[in-house]
Amino acid sequence: MKALKKRQISLKWFVALAFLSLGILLVVGYTMLSLNYFVNGMDTAMGRNMEKAAQGYLTDPTTAAHLFDDYPVTSSWSEQPQLIQRAFSQPPQQEGVLYKELDQANFLSRPSAVYFAMHFTTPGGDRYMSHQILPGQVPRLLTQHRGGFRTLLWISLGSALTLGLMIWLVMRRVSRPISALGNWARGLNEQTLKDPAPNFSYPELNDFAELVRSSLSSAQLGLEREHRFLRHTSHELRTPISVVRNNVELLHKLQDASQQQVDLRQLQAIERIDRASQTMLHLTETLLWLSRDNMESLPAKPVQLDALVQELVEQMRYLLRGKDVDVKLKTDPYSMPLAEAPARIVLGNLIRNAFQHSNDGEVKILQLHNCVRVSNTVSPVDDPDKEDLGFGLGLQLTTQLTSKLGWRYNNQQKGQRQLAELWLQPPHADAAARLR
Structure with a gap:
């Protein structure tokens, strides 16, 4: 069984996929980078606000409690709101570090709540500050611009589609003349x-x-x-x-x-x-x-193929003079319309080659319907005195002539025998079955 030929991608699709993959990679990369900068910016702003609230508390606790009423400051973690305590598994440990927890189903979904906590030290002891952002507590100014992450995803998707469309237009612009060049070259x-x-x-x-x-x-x-x-x-x-x-x-x-x-x-x-x-x-x-x-215009007439093979064998017997070669000829009466001259040349070359290159053994010639099979014993060593009269060239020309005539021809060595097979027309069903 022949190995399956590996399917190769065309150059056009390779370039298109390469550009599209690069574009999608850039869009996704810059999207994640923008998202990261956005989240870091929001965290920085929140940390700055909590830092101001802590400084205000250190300066004037009463005024700070008024100005930053949504940033509760307590001396113990247990005094913080229950939502804050449930959001964080343990109190903030490091001083001056902003801790954050998100309440969201997955990474791509919008958080339902965001919790912040901070630990700082005062002359009176440790203090804990927290802040929570809930859907009902979002300022009206921000509610008009909800869905920022979704908007970012839509922008990214639109950018990818735009890039894909541009690549498609460019490839179409380039592939049309390339396809035209290929069609023109095939039609030369x-x-x-x-x-x-x-x-x-x-x-x-x-x-x-x-x-x-x-x-x-x-x-x-x-x-x-x-x-x-x-x-x-x-x-x-x-x-x-x-x-x-x-x-x-x-x-x-x-x-x-x-x-x-x-x-x-x-x-x-x-x-x-x-x-x-x-x-x-x-x-x-x-x-x-x-x-x-033009081989198609060759005149064809009824030819008795078995008689033609027998005639050619008798004409070539002089090549076996002085050789211990036994010729076994078996023919089958069969007449067919045929261009006799090229058939005589091809069959003559096959029989001459078998006779010329046989020093001993036997030559078998079988004609069945429109198929002629010629086989001869291959000498184990070349005879230095044997004359090479150009039959190698004759077989090469025979191959070209049969190809030009549309006849099926095969010549190969099997073991110690050389086998040549010629079908003068498309294989006869009965002959093909009997020759297997």
Whole structure:
């Protein structure tokens, strides 16, 4: 089972999420900072008021009790109001330090009451001062501005939404030309490469589009030059190959007609020339077919596939001369509409490769419906005297030709055998089931 490809986030969403996360982090951070400064400021103001009340008490207790009647001062903690004593688990210990307790359900909810307490020392002994803020005791001026923390949350939320909207607008402004650039690049072909690149709103994108167009234009020109070279070279090679083939046949006829004993070395040399010319002929034909612009217009006619395979096997048997190789051929009568010339080239290359690279063992050739399977024994060591007549290149060209024709082709080594399988059309259901 293939491993699942890790899903990757697009660059557009990565940048948007990064900016949005940074913005939310800043908004939350400054919100908490503002809240902290607000609470500290209120505590400072309350501490200052209680400090003034304590100083007034030290100066003139009677006047201070009038001015600061909501800041009760007692000589013992037990004399403080019951609400204050319940709010604090123990009396304030440190002198001159403001103690505070909140009566609230959770951190985000508004406190229902706030209690303050302070401990200070006078010539007459220790004193305790307290203050409480209850909902019914809030001044009218402050009741008109309740919900400060809620307002702060709404401001923070509005800031985050505004930031998100701005990021969305910016990303939309940037992503549109980037998407247009991608669609334009995917739609490039031989005709559109000649047209100038459109305007993508930003100089960087325009430069990149021009770079893509010029690079693909250079690659296209290189492919066209290679295409012309292969086509012209293949055409030019057909004449000398034909001359070589004709002269080889003439030499064979002269040897058959001659009554003199022919030197064995001459026969071996002629056979090498024959095999080399056959290889050149097949490679040239393959190159010519690869150089065709349109494979869809190939004329198809009914072809007896089993007869074609048998014919090619007999033509290639000369490659097994002097080898201890057993050929097992099994065919199934089957006729199908087919472009015969490229089929003959591809099948010929597969059979030639199996015969050429087999020194012993067996070559199995199975044709079932529209599938042809060729397998041969792989030699454990290479023969240093074996002639490499270009069948590696032939198989590479076969791969390209079958891909261009839309045929399914597979060539791989399994253990000590090399297996090549060719489907000349989409796999036949019966053949696929029987070949499993």
